[in-house]
Amino acid sequence: MKVIFAGGGTGGHIYPAIAVADELKMRVPDCEILFIGGTRGIERKIAGASGYTVKTVEIMGMPRRPSPAFLPFTVKLGKSIMQCRGYIREFKPSVVISTGGYVSGPAVLAALSLRTSIAMIEGNAYPGITNRAIARFADVVFLGVEDTIRHLPKLRDAIMTGIPVRKGIDSADSGEAAKMYGFDPEAPALLIFGGSQGSRAINYAVSEAVGDIAAAGIQVLWQTGHKSHEEYRCYESDSVRVVPYIERMELAYALADLVISRAGMMSIAEMTACGLPGILIPLPTAAENHQERNAQALADAGAAEMIRERDLEGAKLARRVIGLMNSTSLAVMADASKRLGNIRASSLIVDTLISRFGVN
Secondary structure, eight states, X not given: OEEEEEEOSSHHHHHHHHHHHHHHHHXXXXXXXXXXXXSSSSHHHHHHHTTOEEEEEOOOOOOSSXXXXXXXXXXXXXXXXXXXXXXHHHHOOSEEEEEESTTHHHHHHHHHHTTOEEEEEEOSSSOOHHXXXXXXXXXXXXXXXXXXXGGSOSOSOEEEOOOOOOTTTTOOOHHHHHHHHTXXXXXXXXXXXXXXXXXXXXXXXXXXXXXHHHHTTOEEEEEOOGGGHHHHGGGOBTTEEEESOOSOHHHHHHHOSEEEEOOOHHHHHHHHHTTOOEEEOOOTXXXXXXXXXXXXXXXXXXSEEEOOGGGOOHHHHHHXXXXXXXXXXXXXXXXXXXXXXXXXXXXXXXXXHHHHHOOO
């Protein structure tokens, strides 16, 4: 069995693919896997570090309105489709799986022109423009959120699986996590991160709130991102850890009672897989406001609260954190989060891949 994963630009498009690829390799040891990514994205670094071969194509985002940029976009699109055709012809995959991002478009169009089977993984409540455009060509679409199907008309087949997450994300030892950060395993803990690069808006609000939060007896693990770490490391104390990056997220989740984060697909998938309640602060510049839609879906389910960035203030954030930590609502939100999470998403997707595309 041979499988191509196509997608990139953000970790949310890469990590689900790696989770499924790892499950495939475990279940079908002789399965061959190839990643197709963009030249400027992080997919080569992430997928390559996981041991997978990555081929790249040069592609840019489609202009949202008529502009001079449309001509170079068209030229690059044509070239990238031809590149993808070459990769597919050489590799001869059983299926090409789109995980979203600009690069998935030319890969799917190339697969379609070569009559190669196509699958798609869509975890956002509101799909990105590329996946909305190509979903109708997929033989099967794996959904992370039930509401997504309303935005993907004319599907051939759709299966609700949840969003694939890395193995072991929900089963780390909280005692090991507390020891790593020098925390009291019995005291409440708050995890804060704004994506792998951090968030300027979240960091600033947390800097205004962290003193009150710590004074309330709440331990804080705060990921700032590498670029902002020097600016905020002065807030470190006995109960506050300020780190540039968290390598072992499974330990961070095991430590946490509450999460503050953006509302990207991968953050939500891991948070719910671990049954953690959250305060979600959507990135306002995310394509077509999809992060706000993700956050709203969790808020509607009772698993999280949402604060829009324009309403984000340190004092308000501190009040919400302290209020939730001292309320029975936290346990109710945790239960709702756990119901939304699906640690078996990768396994469910691989079941379908093997049954439908397992023979070249």
